[in-house]
Amino acid sequence: MAKALAKRYGADVKKAELAALCHDLYRKLDADGLAQAVRELGLDGKYAGNINLAHGKVAAAAMKRDFGIDDGDVLNAVSFHTTGRAGMSLLEKIIYVADGAEENRDYPGVEKVREAAFEDIDKACLMMMENTIEYVKGQGQDLDEETLSAAEYFRKILNTEEHMNSREQAMLAAKVLDSKKAQNIVIIDIAEKSSFADYLVIAGGGSERQTLALTDDVEDAMAKEGFFPKGIEGKNSPGWILMDFGDIIVNILTKESREKYDIEKVWGDCAFVDMED
Numbered sequence: 516m517a518k519a520l521a522k523r524y525g526a527d528v529k530k531a532e533l534a535a536l537c538h539d540l541y542r543k544l545d546a547d548g549l550a551q552a553v554r555e556l557g558l559d560g561k562y563a564g565n566i567n568l569a570h571g572k573v574a575a576a577a578m579k580r581d582f583g584i585d586d587g588d589v590l591n592a593v594s595f596h597t598t599g600r601a602g603m604s605l606l607e608k609i610i611y612v613a614d615g616a617e618e619n620r621d622y623p624g625v626e627k628v629r630e631a632a633f634e635d636i637d638k639a640c641l642m643m644m645e646n647t648i649e650y651v652k653g654q655g656q657d658l659d660e661e662t663l664s665a666a667e668y669f670r671k672i673l674n675t676e677e678h679m680n681s682r683e684q685a686m687l688a689a690k691v692l693d694s695k696k697a698q699n700i701v702i703i704d705i706a707e708k709s710s711f712a713d714y715l716v717i718a719g720g721g722s723e724r725q726t727l728a729l730t731d732d733v734e735d736a737m738a739k740e741g742f743f744p745k746g747i748e749g750k751n752s753p754g755w756i757l758m759d760f761g762d763i764i765v766n767i768l769t770k771e772s773r774e775k776y777d778i779e780k781v782w783g784d785c786a787f788v789d790m791e792d
């Protein structure tokens with residue numbers, strides 16, 4: 516399920532596989548083993564008596580120490596797979612949801628989560644968190660702070676998503692590009708002339724390295740608002756990188772490519788959005 520979700524959302528399938536394989540490595544530690552692991556790995560003492568809360572933390576710390584895995588995103592995905600957290604990365608969400616909705620899971624409402632997982636992973640995260648909160652409350656146990664703030668976070672971004680129209684998405688992408696010193700940024704309203712998107716955002720990078728860096732910046736900023744690219748083309752020959760977010764398309768080009776392809780001219784009939792607005 517983790518690999519399927521990674522494919523669906525354009526995440527790194529290998530990283531998802533690695534995190535999924537490792538996430539429950541220490542699920543079966545007994546109390547003594549756990550206390551020892553917490554000590555040896557230098558984890559917070561509060562984890563010593565709570566395998567439910569601790570096993571992801573232990574796994575992440577052991578992956579780093581014993582297996583030399585130092586990819587922060589993979590380690591965080593393992594570390595937060597039981598609680599989630601506010602501002603989770605795409606990979607963290609994938610592992611969290613895959614763990615809660617994989618095919619062997621069988622609890623009331625799991626089908627709905629499974630369905631949501633492939634439609635809107637944020638929604639699936641929130642559904643799982645609300646299930647957990649209800650369940651833990653029903654058991655009269657204390658709720659983990661991390662889960663509560665995560666649920667709050669997803670309620671917020673799911674509302675934002677509804678209220679953030681394609682123009683606002685384009686503005687956000689342009690703003691990020693501007694703050695990262697992209698050159699000559701334009702937004703073109705292509706809704707009337709195209710069947711595939713509402714806005715084109717075009718920006719220049721000084722070098723192929725900068726176009727790649729700008730692509731990552733846009734991807735991060737959009738992900739924070741709950742928007743994930745359906746596809747990114749051109750990363751292998753970064754003279755022209757195209758990110759397809761559905762309603763908006765972001766193009767980042769080097770100066771040479773920009774002159775060569777002159778996308779603005781192709782869409783010359785369309786309205787250029789005034790970004791001072």
Ligand SMILES: [Fe+2]
Nearest residue numbers: 538539542597
């Ligand atoms: Fe687990």
